[in-house]
Amino acid sequence: MHKFFMYIFEVMANSKLYKGSLNTIILKLLEEQGKMYGYEITQKVKALTKGELHITEGALYPALHKLEAGGLLDVEVVKVDNRLRKYYKLTEAGEKETVNRLAELEEFIRSMQQLVNPNWSID
Amino acid sequence: MxxxxxxxxxxxxxxxxxxxxxxxxxxxxxxxxxxxxxxxxxxxxxxxxxxxxxxxxxxxxxxxxFHDVIKEKARSVQKKYRNIVWGFYKDFFRFPKIVLVLGLVLIIATSLVFIPFAFRYNTIIGIFFLIIFILFYLVFKRRKDNELEIVKQGKKWMLKDQIYAYGKLINIINVLPITLNIKYLRNTIPMDSLWVLISFSIVITFTIIISYVTFFVIPSKADELLGKTYPEYKLL
Structure with missing residues (x-):
């Protein structure tokens, strides 16, 4: 799991490219962790990438809300130390979509590697 | 800690x-x-x-x-609202409601046939204006209740705003008669063709259904929908 993320982030860290993959990252994390809240997601990504990648708050919440509106995520609200906390988890459709998007992303990484580091030998 | x-x-x-x-x-x-x-x-x-x-x-x-977060959230909620409308709308195209829909199309189409040829086009525009007039009347009549409902419990919810603003449906329907009023369309659409009349009946029926869904069905289920969207809605 860790290696998977490191790999993605090596390719995409601090570039515009990762923006398009933010949704996939969120879906993958939720698939692993079950349910998470917004702050937890930012911290988890930071920890997994040893601070290499920082998901900005201004990008995370819009992504979460969009996924929720698209029916991929479900919400759950729990009262935690005198405040309400909103947890996100995958819906059934979300689980299916996660598999598709991960496959797509891996395919993308493979093609990028081919482009960046082509194999010129004839055999 | x-x-x-x-x-x-x-x-x-x-x-x-x-x-x-x-x-x-x-x-x-x-x-x-x-x-x-x-x-x-x-x-x-x-x-x-x-x-x-x-x-x-x-x-x-x-x-x-928070500007971006607010903007994007509003967009997501609009999408969610559209999905809800679509969910109820689809219901009209399944048995038994589909019978009602087909009946309505038939009634409108037959009535149009009986209207003298020269008046048909304006009648259709008139029907759209009538629908818009009724919707405006409803918005006006319910305005106070809706305003109170939106701030009930001292809290505003984005989806609730959409529900009681009827998803700005009037703005969309408004486009229909205005478009039909374009001279080019007026001169080119053959009002003696039965297919044209049936097509218009279908568009009118769809407009009536979507108005009914947004103005009656969804507001009547508001609490249920809000509870499903916002688990915290019931906690209050």
Whole structure:
């Protein structure tokens, strides 16, 4: 799991490219962790990438809300130390979509590697 | 670990409100986010004051503050609303309601046939204007109730705003008669063709159904829909 993320982030860290993959990252994390809240997601990504990648708050919440509106995520609200906390988890459709998007992303990484580091030998 | 007091949470609530987050659904989430961030900062820098920590956390949202989050959230909620409308709309195309729909198409088409040829086009425009007039009347009549409903419990919810603004449906329907009024269309659409009349009947029927869904069905199920969208709606 860790290696998977490191790999993605090596390719995409601090570039515009990762923006398009933010949704996939969120879906993958939720698939692993079950349910998470917004702050937890930012911290988890930071920890997994040893601070290499920082998901900005201004990008995370819009992504979460969009996924929720698209029916991929479900919400759950729990009262935690005198405040309400909103947890996100995958819906059934979300689980299916996660598999598709991960496959797509891996395919993308493979093609990028081919482009960046082509194999010129004839055999 | 240092935890925020109830008063500090309250202060965060007014802080996000002051930064133009009007809706409770977004307020709770942002308050929790800021609170987590502040508590985390205190672990590493216990000397920081509440205000300092809050400012640091807020700055992470960038120069636009919560603006982007609000904008995108509104967009997502609109999408969600459209999905809800579509869900109820689809229902009309299944048995038994589809019989009613087909009946309505038939009645409108037959009535159009009986109208003298020269008046047909204007009649259709008139029907659209009549629908719009009725919808405007409903908006006006229910305005006070809806305004009260929206701020009930002292809290605003984005989806509720959409439900009681009827998804701005009037603006969309308004386009129909205005488009039909274009001279080119008026001169080219053959009003003696049965297929044209049937097509118009279908468009009119669809308009009636969508108006019915947004103005009657969805508001009547508002509490149920809001409860499903916002688990915290029932906690209050």
């Amino acid at each position: 240092a935890q925020l007091t109830k008063e500090q949470i309250q202060e965060l609530c007014s802080f996000v409100r002051k930064h133009y987050v009007e809706h409770y659904d977004l307020q709770t989430e942002l308050v929790d986010h800021l609170a987590n961030g502040i508590e985390e900062q205190w672990q590493r820098h216990p000397e920081r004051t509440f205000n300092e920590a809050r400012l640091t956390e807020f700055r992470k949202f960038g120069v636009a503050g």
